[in-house]
Amino acid sequence: MVRPPKGKGEAIPTPIIVKHHIAELVAAAAHEARDRGELPAVALPEAAIERPQRPEHGDYATSLALRLARSAHANPLTLAEALVRRLPASEAVGEVSVAPPGFINFRLSEPWLARQVDAVLAAGDRFGDVDIGGGRRVQVEFVSANPTGPLHVGNGRGAAIGATLASVLEAAGYSVEREYYFNDAGSQIDALTRSVYARYQKLLGRDAPFPEDGYPGQYVVDIAEAVKEEHGDRFLRPEGEPAPADLGRLAVERLMDEIRHDLEDLGLTYDVWFNERSLYQPGGPGEPSLYEQVMPLLRERGFIAEKEGAIWFAPSARGAPAGAPGESALGEDKDNVLVRSNGEPTYFASDVAYHYDKFIRRGFDRVINVWGADHQGHVSRMKAAVAALGVDPERLDLLIYQLVTLKRGAEVVRLSKRGGEIVTVRDVIDEVGRDACRFFFLARSADASMDFDLELAKEQSAENPVYYVQYAHARIAGILRLAGERGLDYADGDPSLLTHPAELVLVRKMLLLPELLESIAGSLEPHHLPHYAQELATAFHDFYEKCRVVSDDAPLSKARLKLVAACRLALARTLYLIGVSAPERM
Numbered sequence: 001m002v003r004p005p006k007g008k009g010e011a012i013p014t015p016i017i018v019k020h021h022i023a024e025l026v027a028a029a030a031h032e033a034r035d036r037g038e039l040p041a042v043a044l045p046e047a048a049i050e051r052p053q054r055p056e057h058g059d060y061a062t063s064l065a066l067r068l069a070r071s072a073h074a075n076p077l078t079l080a081e082a083l084v085r086r087l088p089a090s091e092a093v094g095e096v097s098v099a100p101p102g103f104i105n106f107r108l109s110e111p112w113l114a115r116q117v118d119a120v121l122a123a124g125d126r127f128g129d130v131d132i133g134g135g136r137r138v139q140v141e142f143v144s145a146n147p148t149g150p151l152h153v154g155n156g157r158g159a160a161i162g163a164t165l166a167s168v169l170e171a172a173g174y175s176v177e178r179e180y181y182f183n184d185a186g187s188q189i190d191a192l193t194r195s196v197y198a199r200y201q202k203l204l205g206r207d208a209p210f211p212e213d214g215y216p217g218q219y220v221v222d223i224a225e226a227v228k229e230e231h232g233d234r235f236l237r238p239e240g241e242p243a244p245a246d247l248g249r250l251a252v253e254r255l256m257d258e259i260r261h262d263l264e265d266l267g268l269t270y271d272v273w274f275n276e277r278s279l280y281q282p283g284g285p286g287e288p289s290l291y292e293q294v295m296p297l298l299r300e301r302g303f304i305a306e307k308e309g310a311i312w313f314a315p316s317a318r319g320a321p322a323g324a325p326g327e328s329a330l331g332e333d334k335d336n337v338l339v340r341s342n343g344e345p346t347y348f349a350s351d352v353a354y355h356y357d358k359f360i361r362r363g364f365d366r367v368i369n370v371w372g373a374d375h376q377g378h379v380s381r382m383k384a385a386v387a388a389l390g391v392d393p394e395r396l397d398l399l400i401y402q403l404v405t406l407k408r409g410a411e412v413v414r415l416s417k418r419g420g421e422i423v424t425v426r427d428v429i430d431e432v433g434r435d436a437c438r439f440f441f442l443a444r445s446a447d448a449s450m451d452f453d454l455e456l457a458k459e460q461s462a463e464n465p466v467y468y469v470q471y472a473h474a475r476i477a478g479i480l481r482l483a484g485e486r487g488l489d490y491a492d493g494d495p496s497l498l499t500h501p502a503e504l505v506l507v508r509k510m511l512l513l514p515e516l517l518e519s520i521a522g523s524l525e526p527h528h529l530p531h532y533a534q535e536l537a538t539a540f541h542d543f544y545e546k547c548r549v550v551s552d553d554a555p556l557s558k559a560r561l562k563l564v565a566a567c568r569l570a571l572a573r574t575l576y577l578i579g580v581s582a583p584e585r586m
Helices: 018-035 064-072 076-084 110-126 154-172 188-202 216-232 245-265 276-280 289-301 349-362 373-388 426-433 432-443 453-458 465-485 500-509 512-524 530-545 554-578
Strands: 060-062 093-099 103-108 137-142 176-181 270-275 304-307 311-313 336-339 366-370 395-402 403-407 450-453
Touching: 018 060, 018 064, 018 076, 018 103, 060 554, 064 076, 064 103, 076 093, 076 103, 093 110, 093 137, 093 270, 103 176, 103 304, 110 500, 110 554, 137 154, 154 176, 154 366, 154 403, 154 426, 154 432, 154 453, 154 512, 154 554, 176 245, 176 276, 188 216, 216 245, 245 426, 245 530, 270 276, 276 289, 289 304, 289 349, 311 373, 336 349, 349 366, 366 373, 373 395, 373 432, 403 453, 426 432, 432 450, 432 453, 432 465, 432 530, 450 453, 465 554, 500 512, 500 530, 512 530, 512 554, 530 554
Parallel strands: 137 176, 137 366, 176 270, 366 395, 403 450
Antiparallel strands: 060 103, 093 103, 304 311, 311 336
């Protein structure tokens, strides 16, 4: 069955999220058909709209009739035909058909598609934005590597994921703050201090043993050399005395400066740099620290247990007062140490205080932590801790990304001279550049391990996805320059002249960007953006091969120049969100 639209109907806002518009049409049809007795009087499920895998089936499809058939005890094809009969008119929909066993397929109107070129151009560099966030405050905390060494390639992946996710959430209408949390206290900083001190002593002629838990990279030697050059033997203590704390603080400052520099070279900016030490400092005269506020709160709510000389977070709430949440409420049954038997708070205690600060003191509506694979085991206890603070754990998202394997073709790159047993982000930036780093690090789902091929990232060919996408943008810029040189003003171009299949495929692909950004904001899966960029570039390259843009046909040239300009906006917007430049020439 093929059903043409009933008529033009009322104009709909453009550019629109087509998927939602079709869902509204289907929902309206379902309610009208049920009111007229053409559908059984049953509860109507949500009209889920999908994109068919095969383009010949249409642009969108719904299986609502199949879902209704079970509860209605009716033939899904009959139900689908009843729904189609009651579909409201829409300028966007050109053809609707029913396909066995009960799908309804939608094909967009080609004249309407062509008109969307003007809508994209009118949206300008905000094309793709959607307002689902409503200004709600979201914090995205990412990278947050301890300043005990340079950033490694895994941190680079976390940087790309977190930065793009923050940009997408802003495009989706959220008020976003980007934060870096760094540990400037604790056992790892102590190990760094001892490592630098051992190298420092050796430079001053003292045969000092290197600590077993020390950091062996060349960067430790570099820090020691810089300290010696700047301060001489100022930090040297009598043999047998511990390393001076001031030396450790100096090492942390130098490493944090390097980390900031590396992140800036990756194109990252942060709103807040939060240090762990501040959690244990008074908020003001006579005001307790965040840590001192959290511990009594957990105790009052019955989530503290004392055993083996230590203080534990007990999510099962043994001994909790009546009415306190129990194991089922927190979803965690394992106790975790908050304060060691020597009186030192654990990193987990810092995390609890830090999240108290995020949710209670600063009042974020939603918090997203982008963590490395070594934090997988911390997810359930962090959710439980947030719940124990009285915060809905659904407001905390913990995005765990997996490991990166660096390769040169088939050969695995394992070591970095400067990083010791790690390959640093700086190594990769220096070799392939920022754009390739951001694109490649983002190109796989966070929960999947990834291979980063350095040789591929440097290729200037269509095999390199970064080059392929950027070349599309540069080619568009070249076309528009040519039009300018020839005095072609396409402002009055008529998009209705765009009827070639390759032109309409390109428009279809552009219109997916708002839908994609909305999806990413919900799923927290920014890896879809690089794939969309490649698909959009492919659609443009195909159009370019099949349709001459600037020709002797002035009206058609102007229409196609409008299309090209709209594509440039969509492509540049996508590259911006990924953190990749949009070159004018290549």
